[in-house]
Amino acid sequence: MSSYTHHDESFYRKYIWSTDHKIIGLQYGFTALFFLLVGFTLMMIMRWQLAYPESPVPLVGSIFWEDGILLPEIYNSLGAMHGTIMIFLGIVPLAVGAFGNYLVPLQIGAPDMAFPKLNAASYWSYFVGGIIMMSSFFTAEGAARSGWTSYPPLSVIEVGQTLWLIGMIFLITSSLLGSINIITTIVQLRAPGMSWMRLPFFVWSQFVTSFLLVLAFPPLEAAAVLQLMDRVAGTSFFLPSGLVVSGEILNVSGGGSPLLWQHLFWFLAHPEVYVLILPAMGIVSEVIANNTRKPLWGYKSLVFAVVFLGFMSFIVWAHHMFITGMGTTMSAFFQTTTMIISIPSVIILSALFISLWGASIRFNTPMLFALAFLPMFGIGGLTGLPLGFAASDIYLHDTYYVIGHFHYVVAPGTIFGLFAGIYYWYPKMTGRQMNKFLGKLHFWPSLIFMNGIFMPMFIQGLAGVSRRLWDGGLEYAHASGVLQWNEFMSISAWLLGLAQLPFIFNVFYSMKFGEKVGKNPWDSTTLEWTAPSPPLPHVNFEKIPEVYREAYEYSVPGRKRDFTPQTVPKKG
Numbered sequence: 001m002s003s004y005t006h007h008d009e010s011f012y013r014k015y016i017w018s019t020d021h022k023i024i025g026l027q028y029g030f031t032a033l034f035f036l037l038v039g040f041t042l043m044m045i046m047r048w049q050l051a052y053p054e055s056p057v058p059l060v061g062s063i064f065w066e067d068g069i070l071l072p073e074i075y076n077s078l079g080a081m082h083g084t085i086m087i088f089l090g091i092v093p094l095a096v097g098a099f100g101n102y103l104v105p106l107q108i109g110a111p112d113m114a115f116p117k118l119n120a121a122s123y124w125s126y127f128v129g130g131i132i133m134m135s136s137f138f139t140a141e142g143a144a145r146s147g148w149t150s151y152p153p154l155s156v157i158e159v160g161q162t163l164w165l166i167g168m169i170f171l172i173t174s175s176l177l178g179s180i181n182i183i184t185t186i187v188q189l190r191a192p193g194m195s196w197m198r199l200p201f202f203v204w205s206q207f208v209t210s211f212l213l214v215l216a217f218p219p220l221e222a223a224a225v226l227q228l229m230d231r232v233a234g235t236s237f238f239l240p241s242g243l244v245v246s247g248e249i250l251n252v253s254g255g256g257s258p259l260l261w262q263h264l265f266w267f268l269a270h271p272e273v274y275v276l277i278l279p280a281m282g283i284v285s286e287v288i289a290n291n292t293r294k295p296l297w298g299y300k301s302l303v304f305a306v307v308f309l310g311f312m313s314f315i316v317w318a319h320h321m322f323i324t325g326m327g328t329t330m331s332a333f334f335q336t337t338t339m340i341i342s343i344p345s346v347i348i349l350s351a352l353f354i355s356l357w358g359a360s361i362r363f364n365t366p367m368l369f370a371l372a373f374l375p376m377f378g379i380g381g382l383t384g385l386p387l388g389f390a391a392s393d394i395y396l397h398d399t400y401y402v403i404g405h406f407h408y409v410v411a412p413g414t415i416f417g418l419f420a421g422i423y424y425w426y427p428k429m430t431g432r433q434m435n436k437f438l439g440k441l442h443f444w445p446s447l448i449f450m451n452g453i454f455m456p457m458f459i460q461g462l463a464g465v466s467r468r469l470w471d472g473g474l475e476y477a478h479a480s481g482v483l484q485w486n487e488f489m490s491i492s493a494w495l496l497g498l499a500q501l502p503f504i505f506n507v508f509y510s511m512k513f514g515e516k517v518g519k520n521p522w523d524s525t526t527l528e529w530t531a532p533s534p535p536l537p538h539v540n541f542e543k544i545p546e547v548y549r550e551a552y553e554y555s556v557p558g559r560k561r562d563f564t565p566q567t568v569p570k571k572g
């Protein structure tokens with residue numbers, strides 16, 4: 001019997017107003033997947049506009065817009081909300097809120113998060129923020145039009161930004177509550193024997209990610225409040241004097257600085273890149289170690305690299321602002337730090353590649369996504385290097401090259417890592433395996449069409465095609481030679497959307513009809529696989545686990561089995 005007790009709960013108390021970290025993790029997961037679907041749908045509408053600028057958008061065009069043709073201001077709204085939804089409502093809540101919530105207590109042998117009620121408050125703050133953001137589509141002003149970066153003065157003057165800012169304040173509050181909870185849980189609730197160097201690498205990735213959120217989000221929350229005051233209270237924190245709008249000088253007190261917002265935004269937004277990628281790296285590490293049947297190569301190097309990466313992510317933000325007129329000294333500083341921060345990323349990627357050497361790889365669905373993550377993230381990282389130099393960034397800034405670089409990091413990079421995690425831990429969450437055929441039917445088209453969307457962006461970007469163009473560059477002579485790629489990318493995007501249908505069907509089908517599994521269907525070593533599948537409500541384990549070993553003891557010579565769980569005592 002468990003050392004902890006729990007009582008029977010009603011449906012609403014158990015699944016809606018729950019304080020159990022596993023239920024909250026699932027709430028985060030399903031909500032985030034829904035928002036990802038919404039954000040992807042907005043992208044598909046935008047891609048139709050870019051491929052066929054003069055043609056009505058099928059299905060939804062005639063419902064929402066006159067003649068069914070997407071208006072430029074609506075295109076701007078879709079672009080702003082696509083970026084916001086995918087990052088702040090989709091990927092971050094899935095990577096940290098869902099995976100972090102569900103797995104961190106299980107992997108460290110804890111019965112729950114340190115602050116269960118705070119955990120529930122974190123989810124509901126996220127949910128309310130998401131609802132506020134989505135409601136902006138149904139207001140008279142419409143949704144935000146100033147991009148996901150919300151740059152002033154446009155974001156202060158343009159309609160639709162107020163609800164965006166209010167929603168963002170709720171989302172940031174959610175992230176802060178969740179991050180503090182994860183940090184406290186890892187520090188205070190580790191099982192007996194679970195030393196720092198016995199932690200699974202996934203836990204380390206969540207630990208560093210939570211510190212990034214705690215330290216980087218408060219400046220942006222303060223900035224969001226200040227920008228909201230600029231919009232509704234007549235202040236001018238970010239509005240300069242003498243601003244001319246429609247031929248007339250805007251009547252504001254002035255004295256504000258649009259550049260101040262950029263600094264505050266990117267102080268969060270560059271660590272945010274690592275908030276996206278680090279949990280995915282942690283997931284991929286778990287999947288690779290399990291499916292190569294080998295310990296992770298250079299575990300301590302991975303840990304030190306991820307900690308150093310977290311530290312360095314705070315002193316590179318201004319490479320997004322090379323063209324704002326910063327001096328050569330500051331420019332040289334941020335160029336240097338940008339090059340330095342690539343080192344720990346290379347260490348992590350190299351360690352994962354080396355872990356594959358000489359392995360008997362099991363090519364199951366989670367492993368396919370994990371293997372695809374490696375080159376996709378590699379492309380994303382390498383294409384970012386020219387943007388880290390001021391000389392080349394001048395030409396590439398605000399072109400489709402930047403879009404291609406960023407999306408390679410977060411789409412075939414981060415999202416593939418998250419898919420690997422869903423397929424890998426689904427048996428633990430449900431007690432059933434996902435369908436293998438549907439998993440591979442999801443993977444291969446996704447890999448092909450992801451590259452079909454984002455690789456041509458580098459071609460267009462190098463040709464000088466600007467981002468955020470309603471017509472995709474139709475009116476620019478220099479873009480004429482690469483405009484044909486718009487249709488190719490758009491067809492790839494729609495086929496990518498079609499490729500997600502097997503995944504959606506698989507998630508729900510396998511809950512009822514998937515193959516039943518026991519505690520440890522993957523023959524894994526980490527603590528979560530010693531708990532029942534699914535784990536016990538509120539307590540997780542049948543008894544408090546005790547840890548005797550490192551996280552990845554696979555294929556140790558002389559042992560009968562090719563894996564030794566962390567709970568197996570060492571002899572003598």
